[in-house]
Structures are given as structure tokens and as C-alpha cells.
Amino acid sequence: MSYVEKKPITRSKLRLFLGENYYKTKKYFYWFFSNNTYSKNINNNTLNHLIFTHKTPLYRKLKDVDMYLQENKVQNLKLALKKINGIIISPGEYFSYWKLIGKPSYKKGYKDGVILCPDGSFKPGVGGGLCQLSNLIYWMTLHTPLTVTERYRHSHDVFPDVKRTQPFGSGATCYYNYLDLEIKNTTKTTYQLILYLTDSHLIGEWRAVEPCNYTYEVYEKEHSMTPGFFGRYIRNNIIYRKVFNLNKELINDEFICENHAFMMYQPYLN
Template sequence: MIALDAATFAPRTSPPRLPERVAARPRLTQRHPWLYPVAVRYHQARRRAAWLRSGTAWATRRPAPETTYRVKQHKSLLLRQLGQADMWLQHNKVTNLRLAAELVDGVVIRPGETFSFNKVVGNCTKRRGFVDGMKLSNGEAHAGVGGGICQLANLLVWMFMHSELTIVERSEHSFDPFPDNGRVLPWGVGCSIVWNYVDLVVRNDTDTTFVISTGIGRRYLEGELRTDTAPRRSYSVHARDEVFLRRRDGEVFRSNEIWRDVIDRRTGNRVGEELLKRNCALVKYVPVDVPVVDVI
């Protein structure tokens, strides 16, 4: 369990600054919300064209190798009270997760193949059985068809971070909507999904085959990543330099870095470390019992 207190936040030796992309003016669609649907259609068209031109070998559901070795197993609680969010959205989310998990379960990523969450799950429409759940988009939380499937993407990216798969594309949410409430994983390891242009994409650059298993249990969304050969390395993923930053206009941002230690499975020795991601997001709640630093 991650304790969110002053000890979590490492002291800094220099005055903190916001990344340039955060310190800059708000995006055009934030200043003119009526442009948002137009921007969505534009980005969807670009992604469809990119898929057609890519020539990528996409991972699909297919029979798995007879013998496999566990790389990473994880589960996440299905129902959580998030701020003032209505619990009916949480229950609907379970419906959406069940449909999406059935589509991801059994996907095999062979050497040279690429896994795309959007390619595998597809567009979450009412016609396909998806219902209104909570969506996070354009700086706000609201009800929308297919809402909640990001929890499945979060579970997958956490498992991928503990593997030798190469993360090609992963977009975090642009804002932090709720205070930490029983958080198990570090903040900033999640993943945003928007059909079809905001995706989770990983590529298998190894000579081994990976198998994904996902499903819904009584209380948890459950996942497992396996390979057809025994892994030589394991990984430990953690956050560094966690800090809340207050801009001159009063807006607060949360920032950290996600690192992973590389461990030799045979000896148990740490053989390296890798920076996976730098995160910075607008905070949509009032931080309590944590230091907030004014940025210059």
C-alpha cells in the first residue's frame, strides 16, 4: 500500500518548474470546447489512415503455447468510491470491463508482433453491449458509453512494465481527478484510452511469445502475462520525485517520474534501472496533508 504523506515526496535541490507543455497556454479545444468533436474526428481519421499504411503485424487472439511461464500477475478492485462519483457508474463500469476483458483474454503476442488495445477491444458502442460508465476527457469526469475500460488498460500497462515488451504508445490522463483512496500502484502508471487515436501499444522485440489472460472475478479485475520461455529478468516499478506544484494562477499540478529496477532472476541482483515515464497532470481536487510547492 502506498502511503501518501510528506515522506513520499523527495526533497528537491533546485526550485521546481512545470514542464513547458504544462506552463504553456491551454489547448485550443480547452479554450473553445465546441471544437472538441471536430478534433476527435480529425484524429480518428488520421489513426485509421496510419493503420492502413503501417504494414504492422498485429497481435490477435489465438491458441497459446502449451507451456508458459508467469511474467506478472495483477488484480485491481472493481468497485471504489471515487470522490462524489455516483456508484451506478462504477457498477456499469464492471459491465464494460467484462466485455473488454473477454476480448483481450487469450491474445498472443508473437515475436515481431504489436499489441494495440484499440485494435483488440474495438469501439465501445451501445450496439456492442457497452453501457454508460465514468469517462475522463477534456479535463472533466462524465458519464459516457464504454466508460471505465481504462482500468483494463491500467492493469495491462502495469504488467507490460514488468516485462521485456517495448511500450510504443501510452498516454496518461491530462488531469488527476480524485484524491488517492486506497491506492496500491504508484500514481502515474495508468493509461488513457480513447477510440481510436489514444491507445496502449506494445511491441514484442524479443524472441519469445507472450500470452495475455484477463477476466472478472467476484471483486477484482484480474490479469496475467506469461511467456513460452522462462524470463531471465524481473522488474520492480516505483515512483520518484513525487510533488504537488502550485502555479501562479492557483492551479495545482501533480508531477513524478516512473522508474523500474532490472533484476537478474538467477542471482536476484539488481543489474540496472530505467526511466519509463515523466508525468505531470492538473489536479482537480484540493490536496490535503501533503506539501504543495509554489513554482517559479
Template sequence: MVTKPVSEPIRRSSLRYKAAVIYHSARRYAVWLARRRQFAGEIEKSLLPCVCFHHETLLLRQLKDVDMRLQRNKITNLRLAAAKLDGVVVHPGETFSYWKLIGKPTYKKGYLDGVILNYGRVMPGCGGGLCQLSNLIYWMTLHTPLVVTERHRHGYDVFPDSGRTQPFGSGATCFYPYGDLMVRNETPYDFQLSVHVGPENLVGEWRSEQPPEYQYEVVEKNHSFSSEYWGGFSRHNQLYRRTYDLAGHFIREDFITENHALMMYPPFIDAPTG
């Protein structure tokens, strides 16, 4: 069983928080500048021929105590961000950086208030909802030979598993500029990201110039809930990736990540009586 104590959230002073943002942002800008030739930046509208993995996620979900206006605004934000990523080619040896390509979401660029999380609380914020796009890209990447070099897990489990189709903790949170998602191409072939907002779903694909050599399956192990000493509840699991050849024969299983999140809803629901 994988359990790790999750500390009670400590709210930092606004001054300390701003200082931390400035410090970590400066470090991230320095990385982008120093390694600028290593980051993917070529956009090609003609698609590479081979689909490595395709995935879609629902745009609108009825979430408890969340204004649907913010959900609709999220769609606008996703369209703007997806337009910056759609068609990007990651050449061998290059790294895809989510935020380097999208840039900072601002009202001036057309971004609207969507849902953001602040210490587990749902609140409006400019560009809110873009985690759905980083979640999609991370999940798709796990089904390709591309290597995730930076991913940040969600520190809070905010909503119950209503309609969940993927394992808990299989997403990637994002916070501009240093809460980034980075993916490196260590293969000898070009890969291309295709993302767009459809009528009901956010749609994505990783494509390549060569057909896939393997199939992948992401599985959850050691899932558990814990009661913390300070009164809260936490959730834990491990994710593994199984690799198969195209005939479905098992090749190997690799550890992906370990998740520990503070739950923002009651983990246990009483059974109905009578």
C-alpha cells in the same frame, strides 16, 4: 525536482473538437490498415505455460461524488472489452494495439454508461471505465521485457491517493481510437495476454512460452506538487524501472516516463487541531 508548468485548461469549441477527433481518428485507421500484418490478432484460449507477471485491481471503489451505478456499469464494460483481449498472442515482431482489438465501445455492442473524464470532470459516457483495463495492462507490461511503444498519461489527477498501491502516473489513459496503448514484442518468444473480470477484481497476466529471465521493479522519483501561476495545482514525478536477475541481484535502472498532471482536488489537508 521535476516540475513543468501545467497550463490552465482551455475548452475548445465543439466544432474544433469534432474536427480534431475526425482528423486524428482517420490517421489512426490509416496506421492500422497500412500496418495490419504487424498487429497481433491471434486469440488462443489455451494458455502459454509460464506466468511473467500477474496483477489484480479492485473493481468497485467508493469515489466522492461518483454514482455507484456507473461503477457497476463499468464492470459490464470491462467484461466486454476483456473478452476481446483475453488469450491474444503477441508473436515476435508483432505489436499489441488495445483499441484495434477491442473496437469502438457502443451501446449496440452492449456497453453501458460508465465514468469518463472530460477536462477533469467526472461524467457518464458509453464504455466508461475501460481505463482500468488499459492501466492494468500497462502496469503489467512494465514488469516484462515487452516494449511500450505508445502510452498516454492521464492529464488530470482526479482523486486523492486513498488506497493507492502503485506510484502516481503508472497508468495509461485510453480514448478510442487514437488514445491507444501499444506494446511491441521484441523478444524471440511468444507472449500471451490473459485478462478477465473476477468476483471482486480485474485480473490480468502476461504469459510466455519461456520462463522469465529477469525481475522488475517500478519506482517513483522526484515526486512534487506545484502551485500554478493561474491558481491551480499540479503534480509531477518520474518513473524508473529496476531490473534484477532471478537471484535478486541488481542489473540496471532505466527511465520509463515523466508525468505532469493538473490536480482536481486540494493537495494539502489541514492537520486536525486539539
């Protein structure tokens, strides 16, 4: 694993504004002019075959984060789920997280949740907390034959692990609209994304019209926390995926991604 640490850059508000609008415009052009066919068909009837399911807790005790922001996050998730729950992805189609959800705004009913900033800090912001949804979808997709074509993660590791069940770096951050999560159905089978909330968890399912002939195991290699050149520790790992056939025989061991993030807390906390 080779990684060259880059010195953190402090940009002016004008530079950040211009850069953000440039990338947003670029994404709009990509949606409009690309040859991709994006999924938009919502079906309230669930497909027969469950391929993978996962759930994540709605509430966590996070240092310096007021609980009202997590209550607001739940409201934001409810609004986002109305746009994507039941979405059908036919063979050859693309799923775009932001193209389906649209831009969060107060007018649409979104509230202030936790927004992570480029420098690793966090603040209240409209639509905050929707990363939990994109994280869940990405993690579930790694356990299917669907192909992730666009995914991002934060450059900073903000909170210490608390009862972590997934490897570091196995999520997908989101920020409207250019930090998107896109998935292509490269199979010959129609898939459906089911999402819902309980009092305590966000739950997701990938379903299909036919059963899947494979199962998957996602794991990490070379996890480390190393001192950086600019006064911060860096967390590192590589994510791989084992693929098994119906006889539970290993048929592939695939590289998924390599992760590096500045740590915003003291390393090696208990």
C-alpha cells in the same frame, strides 16, 4: 525535472469535434498503412510460464460518482475482455488495445460508465471505465521485457489517492481510438495476455512459452505537488524501473516516463 506549465485552453464544441475526428482518422491510417504486424490470434489454452500478475478492485467509493456507473463499468469490462483475453503476441508483433476491442457502442452492449473530460471533469459515457483495463495492462507490461510503443495518461489528476498501491502516473488512459496502448514483443519468446474478473477484482497475467530471466521493480522519483501559475496545483513525478537478473543483481535502472497533471482536489488530503 523541467516542466513548463501551459495555460488551459477552452475550445469550442466544433473545434473539439473536428480535432477528435482528425486524430481518429489519423489513427485508422496508421493501422492500415504502417508496417506493423498486429496480434489477432486468441488462444484459450494458457501458456505455461507466468511472468507477472496483478489485480485491481472493481469498486471504489469515489466522490460524486454514482455506484450504478461502476456496475456498468463491470459490464463494459466483460465485453472488452472477450476481445483480448488469451491474445497471443508472437516475436515482432504489436498489441493494440483499441484495434482488438473496437469502438464501444450501445449496440454492442456497452453501457454508460465514467468518462473523464479534457477539462478534468467527468460524466457518464458509453464504454466508460475501460481505462481500468488499459491501466492494468500497462502496469503489468512494465514488469516484463515487452516494449511499450504508445501510451498516454490524463492531463488531470481527478480523484485523491485511496489505498494507492502503484505510483502516481503509472497508468495508461484510453479513448477510442487515438489514445491507444500499443505494445511490441521485442523478445524471441511468444507472450500471452490473460484477463478475467472475480466478484471484486479485475485480474491480469502476462504468460510466456519460456520463463523470464529478469524481474522488475517500478518506482517513482521526485514526487511533488506544486502550485501552478493558473490557480491549480500540479502533481509531478518521474517513473523508473530497476531490472534484476536471476541472481537478484541490479543490472539496469531505466527511465520510464515523466508525469505532470493538474489536480482536481485539494492537495495533501489525509
